Amino acid sequence: MANSFRNSNPPTRRPNSKDKDDEKEEIWKPMLDNISSGKRLPEKSLLVLGGTSVTQREFLESLSTDPTNNRRPPDRGRKPPIANQFALGYTYQDVLDTDHEDTLARLSLHLLSNPSLSFTPLIRPYLNPRTLPHMLVVILLDWNHPWLWIRQLRDWIRVLRSLILSLDDASKEVLEENINTLQDKGRSMGGEGNPAMENVKVPLGPGEWDEPLGIPLCVVCQNADKIESLERERGWKEEEFDFILQYLRTILLKHGSSLVYTMPTAPGSLRSLVHSTLGIKSLTKQEKLKHNVTDRDRVLVPPNWDSWAKIRILREGFDVEGVSEKWSVDIDPPRHMRPAADGQASAGAEEQTNGTAQHEEEEVDSTATSIYEETIRNPESEFKLTRLHSRQANGLEVASQDAQEFLSEQVAILETLRREDDQEAKVKAAQKAPEPIFRARTDDSSGVVEEHIGPVQFNMGGIQVNADEMVKRLQDREAGRANEPETPSAEPTNPDPKEMDNEKLMSFFSGLIRKDAAK
Known part of the structure; x- marks a missing residue:
């Protein structure tokens, strides 16, 4: 009876502790995931090319300096190390808000100084579909060597183009999407004063985005305080500085690149430019980037702002069409820099075909690089005098002879x-004319002595005696005796003691003259 009851009415199973734990896990896991995803820092990447280990550190200092008060934010905890001594360097920075309390994003910085294909395999893994939408390429130039700028830009653009060609198809699709996004960014005619024109896009102008890379590009010209030294020590004038700026703007317009001049004491708008390009927005309202092409040491050209018409305004006579056309030829990677059949550029072929590439470059009469270097001469090389330098009346440079x-x-x-x-x-x-033997031997020496120290004199018994005058008197006396007629005498002639004394005196004084002249 009891058994049948138990079988017909089975008791309800009581929940154990394990079931309660599963229920709690299902409740809290989605909540924790949401909180974790909300607190996850946006990751941004900077590929810094060019410069030296010192100038790269200066760039990092300028990038972390607050433009409002020129002060670096306080280091919270351990300061991240900078490894940029060999090959591909790395460091990171945390972007803080205005109050320096919350972290807005984390910047991963990869640093490379040498534009050699041997280092491109180190960069390639960081160019992937996940990082490319959040990456910015920075090329560092130095005002200590402005004559090398165009050659350096050409080498780095060639490396980037060959690197992009070697990426996989998924990464190239992301690059195509980046190009469309970058070309449309900030090109609407609307604004705070005209919201109705927000959807009206400004079309691309001539020479703009002709050579897109798919990655936003920013060129930083460091040590702009050296401009005064170039003007003072090398006699540069406004023509040179305007020519450099027009050349850079024309080239960078083809890649949609931005341009900024910085100096260690005043980084200017570098930080705001980098953050706005990467899409890092502060919790407070940020001031809009304002272009500056008039102050020669504080230049700022934001992306999608420049045009050929604006470049021509700076100084008349600049050939923007010619420079833009020649630059497309300059940046075309040579055969040894093009990707191989496996999709990767052959680094080993660089050394083998280096001489061939230089020969091909020399065959071209005028390139964008050669035109620039003919005007902005390298003082360490034997370049010919250019038109600008030939017009300088107070130029300090002098071409030395071999x-x-x-x-x-x-x-x-x-x-x-x-x-x-x-x-x-x-x-x-x-x-x-012939002279006496004893006079001929002392003529040259006595003349030299008389010219420098006067006639030869000596003291004889307290009386100053002129040796030359004494010899002359003796010669006159001998000449007078030689002209006297001889008287016949039967007796043999004996030598006159006075005549012997005269000859001895002449020999004595002549010896004195010779000894003094020899001294």
Whole structure:
């Protein structure tokens, strides 16, 4: 009876502790996931190309400096190290809000100084569909060497183009989407004062976005305080600075790139430009980037702002069409930089075909790089004088002559002088009259002595005696005796003691003159 009751009415199972734990896990897991995703920091990437280990550190300092008060935010915890001594360097920065309390994003910075294809395999893994929409390429230039800028830009653009060509199809699709987004960014005619024109897009102008990379590009010209030194020490004028700015703007317009001048004491709008390009928005309202192309040491050209018409306004006579057309040829990767069959650029072929590439470049009469370097000359190389420098009346640079040519000219001049001296000596020798033996031996030396120290004198018994005058008197006396007629005498003639004394005196004084001249 009892058994049948138990079988017919089975008791209800009581929930155990395990079931309660499962129920709690299902409740809290979605909530924790939502909170975790909300607190996850946006990740942004910067690929910094060019410069040295020192200038790269200066760039990092400027990037972390607050433009409002030129102060770096306080380091919270351990300061991230900077590894940029060898090959591909790396560091990171946390972007803080205005109050320096909340972290808005984390910047991962990859640093590379040498535009060699040997290092491109190190960069390629960081270019993928996940990172490309949140990446910015920064090329560092230095005002200490402005004559190298266009060549450096050409080498880096070639590396980027060959690197992009070697990516997989998924990454190339992301790059195409980036190009469309970048070209439309900030091109509407609407604004705060005209919201009705918000959807009206400004069409692309000539020379704009002709060579898109698919990754936003920013060119940073460091150490703009050196502009005054170029003006003071090298005699540069406004023509040179305007020419450099027009050249850079024309080239960067083809890639949709931005441009900014910085200096260690005043980074200017560098931080705002980088953050706005990467889409890092502060919790407070940020001021809109304002272009500046008039202050030569504080230039700022935001993306999608420049045009050929604005470049021409800076200075008349600049050939924007010619520079833009030649630049497309300059940045075309040579054969040794193009990707191989496996989709990767052959780094080993770089060394093998380096000479061929240089030969191909020399065959081109005028490229965008050569035109720039003919105007902005490298003082460390033997470039020809340009039109701008030839017009400078107070230019400080002087073209030095080759050492071997200078020495050859000096040898020819010395040989001419030697022949003239020999000819003059022969003429003097032919015109010179015969003199007594003892006088001929002392003539040259006595003349030299008289010219420098006057006549030879000595003290004899307290009386100053002039040796030359004494010798001359003795010679006159001998000449008078030689002219006297001889008287016949039967007796043999004996030597006159007075005559012997005269000869001894003449020999004595002549010896004194010779000894003094020898000294």
